Amino acid sequence: xxxxxxxxxxxxxxxxxxxxxxxxxxxxxxxxxxxxxxxxxxxxxxxxxxxxxxxxxxxxxxxxxxxxxxxxxxxxxxxxxxxxxxxxxxxxxxxxxxxxxxxxxxxxxxxxxxxxxxxxxxxxxxxxxxxxxxxxxxxxxxxxxxxxxxxxxxxxxxxxxxxxxxxxx
Amino acid sequence: xxxxxxxxxxxxxxxxxxxxxxxxxxxxxxxxxxxxxxxxxxxxxxxxxxxxxxxxxxxxxxxxxxxxxxxxxxxxxxxxxxxxxxxxxxxxxxxxxxxxxxxxxxxxxxxxxxxxxxxxxxxxxxxxxxxxxxxxxxxxxxxxxxxxxxxxxxxxxxxxxxxxxxxxxxxxxxxxxxxxxxxxxxxxxxxxxxxxxxxxxxxxxxxxxxxxxxxxxxxxxxxxxxxxxxxxxxxxxxxxxxxxxxxxxxxxxxxxxxxxxxxxxxxxxxxxxxxxx
Numbered sequence: 001x002x003x004x005x006x007x008x009x010x011x012x013x014x015x016x017x018x019x020x021x022x023x024x025x026x027x028x029x030x031x032x033x034x035x036x037x038x039x040x041x042x043x044x045x046x047x048x049x050x051x052x053x054x055x056x057x058x059x060x061x062x063x064x065x066x067x068x069x070x071x072x073x074x075x076x077x078x079x080x081x082x083x084x085x086x087x088x089x090x091x092x093x094x095x096x097x098x099x100x101x102x103x104x105x106x107x108x109x110x111x112x113x114x115x116x117x118x119x120x121x122x123x124x125x126x127x128x129x130x131x132x133x134x135x136x137x138x139x140x141x142x143x144x145x146x147x148x149x150x151x152x153x154x155x156x157x158x159x160x161x162x163x164x165x166x167x168x169x
Numbered sequence: 170x171x172x173x174x175x176x177x178x179x180x181x182x183x184x185x186x187x188x189x190x191x192x193x194x195x196x197x198x199x200x201x202x203x204x205x206x207x208x209x210x211x212x213x214x215x216x217x218x219x220x221x222x223x224x225x226x227x228x229x230x231x232x233x234x235x236x237x238x239x240x241x242x243x244x245x246x247x248x249x250x251x252x253x254x255x256x257x258x259x260x261x262x263x264x265x266x267x268x269x270x271x272x273x274x275x276x277x278x279x280x281x282x283x284x285x286x287x288x289x290x291x292x293x294x295x296x297x298x299x300x301x302x303x304x305x306x307x308x309x310x311x312x313x314x315x316x317x318x319x320x321x322x323x324x325x326x327x328x329x330x331x332x333x334x335x336x337x338x339x340x341x342x343x344x345x346x347x348x349x350x351x352x353x354x355x356x357x358x359x360x361x362x363x364x365x366x367x368x369x370x371x372x373x374x375x376x377x378x379x380x381x382x383x384x385x386x387x388x389x390x391x392x393x394x395x396x397x398x399x400x401x402x403x404x405x406x407x408x409x410x411x412x413x414x415x416x417x418x419x420x421x422x423x424x425x426x427x428x429x430x431x432x433x434x435x436x437x438x439x440x441x442x443x444x445x446x
């Protein structure tokens with residue numbers, strides 16, 4: 001029964017996630033999925049994250065009329081950057097190194113997002129100049145800021161949960 | 170063995186990256202074939218409506234935000250458009266003035282006496298009941314007593330003439346009094362000429378709020394709607410003043426009286442003509 005409920009919530013969540021992603025993409029040209037991916041990366045089991053990321057990426061590829069696998073490639077690039085940076089400093093522990101790596105991974109995501117989808121669909125890489133690059137840097141900064149905000153909110157929720165648990169004891 | 174196992178174990182992040190690479194390559198390669206078409210169709214069927222709705226809502230919000238952020242620009246544009254509309258209104262008014270003048274000139278050329286010289290004048294004010302001010306005066310050849318007409322219709326007499334303008338006395342004015350004759354001929358569309366049937370001679374007097382006609386002969390068959398035509402040396406001959414209306418029917422009177430209803434609405438006149446001999 002719980003599994004059925006979880007599946008139902010998951011399906012509704014998928015629709016909601018697609019709605020929010022397209023809404024923010026139209027409104028601010030901003031990828032909410034990336035934000036959720038960064039927040040979930042440390043907390044959710046990698047298998048579940050892989051499944052959800054794959055499904056969402058495929059859905060977004062279809063609704064954004066990209067070639068299948070394009071969004072997955074964007075997340076792969078971000079994960080790859082984080083993986084490479086993990087050799088230099090810790091990318092998982094809360095602190096400046098984590099936010100720096102988040103910023104670099106976000107910038108990589110947005111750069112690839114600017115160049116590759118067009119390359120896959122039309123054979124020509126997307127246009128990139130200094131102004132667009134500046135906008136992408138700005139987006140990466142906003143994403144990093146939102147990740148920081150998300151981390152703060154999640155840690156507060158966690159603290160409140162813990163305090164409740166302590167009281168119950 | 171335990172140490173060896175630990176050496177070769179992958180972290181979750183590494184495995185995630187590894188599987189993401191594999192899945193990405195797999196999907197990109199498979200999408201180049203037609204194998205994933207059913208999957209694409211299925212996803213499209215389920216999620217495209219949600220995407221379209223979200224996109225539309227996003228566009229609407231964006232439009233609202235754009236409107237709010239560009240409100241000063243819109244205000245500027247609105248003011249510019251307002252000025253533009255005013256300019257167009259001015260041009261339009263000018264065009265209408267030209268059109269009115271053209272029509273007045275056409276009527277004048279068709280219906281006015283051919284042997285008289287006319288001066289085109291514009292009405293620039295006056296009370297429109299007993300007097301009108303026009304933009305031509307002594308400098309243009311207007312004299313006191315000059316007759317002002319509009320096609321074949323009598324408008325008034327130049328009462329006061331200055332260098333650059335004149336005051337025209339309309340038939341409504343209490344100072345206005347001249348001789349006329351009454352004819353049954355419908356002269357609205359044509360020129361009154363000599364030899365027209367004269368039913369009776371009479372005198373027209375301005376009463377301020379209406380034009381009275383007196384001394385109409387009792388013996389002739391005069392009816393309402395008959396035309397009143399000027400027949401006075403000071404106002405000239407054969408100009409239509411108006412129609413007869415409100416004809417008196419008192420048998421005790423020696424003559425009949427009536428009211429003259431002008432054929433031209435003096436308040437609507439813009440272009441009129443001054444006869445200059």
